[in-house]
Amino acid sequence: MSLFARLAAAPGGRAGLTILGLMAFIAFAAPALFPGDPLRIAGPALLPPFSSSEFPLGTDRLGRDVLACLVHGAQISLLVGLAAAAAAIFVGMVVGALAGFAGGLVEEALMRVVETFQIVPGFLMALAFASVLGASLPIIILAIALAAWAEPARLTRAQVLAIREQDYIAAARALGMHPLEIAFKEILPNALAPVLALSSVIVAGAILTEAALSFLGLGDPNVVTWGSMIAEGRNVIRSAPFLSILPGLALVVTVLGVYLFSEGLADTLRQNGEERP
Amino acid sequence: MSEPLLAVSGLTKTFRNGGRHVLAVDDIGFELPAGQTLGIVGASGSGKSTLARLLMRLIPADSGSIRFHGQDWLALSGARLRRARADIQMVFQDPLSAFNPRATVESVLNDPLRIHEIVGKAERPARIGELLDKVGLAMSLRGRSVLALSGGQRQRLALARALATRPKLLILDEAVSALDLSIRRQILELLVALQREDGVSYLFIGHDLAVVRAIAHRVTVMEAGRIVESGETEGIIARPQTSVTKALIAAVPQLITGTESRPG
Ligand SMILES: Nc1ncnc2c1ncn2[C@@H]1O[C@H](COP(=O)(O)OP(=O)(O)OP(=O)(O)O)[C@@H](O)[C@H]1O
Ligand SMILES: [Mg+2]
Numbered sequence: 001m002s003l004f005a006r007l008a009a010a011p012g013g014r015a016g017l018t019i020l021g022l023m024a025f026i027a028f029a030a031p032a033l034f035p036g037d038p039l040r041i042a043g044p045a046l047l048p049p050f051s052s053s054e055f056p057l058g059t060d061r062l063g064r065d066v067l068a069c070l071v072h073g074a075q076i077s078l079l080v081g082l083a084a085a086a087a088a089i090f091v092g093m094v095v096g097a098l099a100g101f102a103g104g105l106v107e108e109a110l111m112r113v114v115e116t117f118q119i120v121p122g123f124l125m126a127l128a129f130a131s132v133l134g135a136s137l138p139i140i141i142l143a144i145a146l147a148a149w150a151e152p153a154r155l156t157r158a159q160v161l162a163i164r165e166q167d168y169i170a171a172a173r174a175l176g177m178h179p180l181e182i183a184f185k186e187i188l189p190n191a192l193a194p195v196l197a198l199s200s201v202i203v204a205g206a207i208l209t210e211a212a213l214s215f216l217g218l219g220d221p222n223v224v225t226w227g228s229m230i231a232e233g234r235n236v237i238r239s240a241p242f243l244s245i246l247p248g249l250a251l252v253v254t255v256l257g258v259y260l261f262s263e264g265l266a267d268t269l270r271q272n273g274e275e276r277p
Numbered sequence: 278m279s280e281p282l283l284a285v286s287g288l289t290k291t292f293r294n295g296g297r298h299v300l301a302v303d304d305i306g307f308e309l310p311a312g313q314t315l316g317i318v319g320a321s322g323s324g325k326s327t328l329a330r331l332l333m334r335l336i337p338a339d340s341g342s343i344r345f346h347g348q349d350w351l352a353l354s355g356a357r358l359r360r361a362r363a364d365i366q367m368v369f370q371d372p373l374s375a376f377n378p379r380a381t382v383e384s385v386l387n388d389p390l391r392i393h394e395i396v397g398k399a400e401r402p403a404r405i406g407e408l409l410d411k412v413g414l415a416m417s418l419r420g421r422s423v424l425a426l427s428g429g430q431r432q433r434l435a436l437a438r439a440l441a442t443r444p445k446l447l448i449l450d451e452a453v454s455a456l457d458l459s460i461r462r463q464i465l466e467l468l469v470a471l472q473r474e475d476g477v478s479y480l481f482i483g484h485d486l487a488v489v490r491a492i493a494h495r496v497t498v499m500e501a502g503r504i505v506e507s508g509e510t511e512g513i514i515a516r517p518q519t520s521v522t523k524a525l526i527a528a529v530p531q532l533i534t535g536t537e538s539r540p541g
Contacts, residue, residue, distance in 0.1 A: 167374040170335050175389050176362035
């Protein structure tokens with residue numbers, strides 16, 4: 001059975017796949033479903049949900065279509081979450097692998113930097129970074145990645161150090177295998193698997209951090225995000241709580257989807273290792 | 278008399294774990310002529326595997342010298358050492374951790390053939406088949422993950438891998454311990470036959486004197502990193518001089534009745 005089929009067969013994996021598939025579809029189709037700027041004023045202000053067929057989820061304080069904002073927000077959430085996590089994992093792996101392989105002074109220096117980044121709370125770092133450099137999507141992505149790369153770096157180094165001591169590395173050396181081949185073919189593939197398993201936590205964290213930054217007004221003001229929608233809804237939270245609840249729900253469902261997907265994937269990969277014919 | 282294939286003298290290795298020092302190999306010296314088998318026996322922790330790793334150049338020695346095949350084995354480095362490694366191969370003690378978990382039976386045997394260009398790329402599948410056949414593994418295992426092999430199958434695969442480069446010296450660290458009796462006998466016979474045909478030398482590490490007796494011409498007894506006794510296998514078993522050797526003999530009841538002895 002293919003990995004995909006097995007993932008879809010597990011209940012958690014199927015739910016995660018469905019949620020993420022739906023989110024990805026919505027994000028991709030956003031410009032087609034709701035063409036034009038979602039931030040434009042489209043109708044009367046503060047329409048409640050399910051009261052008008054033109055605005056199924058109502059409108060906000062300025063008369064903007066909530067559904068259009070939610071759909072366009074999915075695009076930003078996924079984009080920022082995935083890009084930031086990918087950057088964090090990539091940088092973490094490279095730094096961690098370098099430290100693990102180099103040893104000595106290089107390792108010492110690199111791991112001091114990693115520790116520094118790990119001590120400062122990630123969100124505060126992203127906050128400081130975004131507020132100093134200003135708010136634009138690339139900066140936000142960079143800020144979130146900066147707050148998240150230390151853990152994959154630490155884990156990669158630990159994996160490289162542990163695997164280097166295994167008998168099969170000794171066996172490869174005894175065979176006369178070139179050190180570079182040992183590093184890239186014997187050590188790295190085995191070291192990176194558990195690091196990749198960490199990716200879901202990082203993606204979920206990145207999506208939440210992005211929302212929190214936008215909520216605090218540090219997001220890109222030219223795009224609509226779930227975080228900025230929650231912040232915007234806060235002004236009228238007593239009269240129109242749905243304006244904050246709906247984007248909050250979208251956020252919860254997406255993070256849950258990422259989590260279920262990755263748990264399912266980790267389970268399937270584990271079985272894969274045991275059952276491979 | 279010509280120079281022995283392997284001559285070791287004054288070999289010493291200390292492990293330092295924090296403040297603790299373990300003298301794992303202490304001033305070891307011996308000679309192994311070409312085409313012969315030297316048994317190394319000793320209790321757990323006596324330094325047998327450490328000695329093997331020193332000889333394989335997997336860990337650096339503190340002091341001592343190793344002459345192998347007429348050259349200073351400890352002086353080799355870099356690409357020259359990698360090339361020379363084809364001449365000394367080893368079967369690792371733990372058949373579980375001796376393979377990359379991502380490897381298949383085929384890729385395990387392909388590596389040595391590729392690295393040392395033993396045969397051209399086109400002939401490798403045939404040679405892999407021969408190697409599998411030699412150690413009694415079924416062809417149907419070729420594409421199988423090493424994780425899906427039994428302990429005995431792994432040990433035979435490890436032997437096939439070590440034989441792939443046609444080494445002059447093969448170090449066998451408890452290489453038949455995980456095999457059941459009939460397969461063990463089969464592998465020991467294979468080793469003896471290979472030695473007769475190709476003149477391979479073996480350093481046969483074990484704790485079971487009955488097995489060592491079945492293959493070794495001479496035997497060396499280790500305790501706490503030192504050699505306490507060595508000589509002709511039969512002589513050592515008949516007239517043990519030290520309490521260590523006596524204990525090893527007492528651990529194997531069939532030695533006293535003397536059923537197994539070196540075939541061929
Ligand atoms: N990498 C290491 N670091 C520290 N100490 C070690 C290391 N490897 C071995 N030792 C110690 O060196 C001594 C000899 O170990 P070795 O593995 O050579 O014994 P052995 O004779 O092969 O035992 P066994 O029959 O159990 O395989 C032991 O005290 C062991 O704890
Ligand atoms: Mg050992």
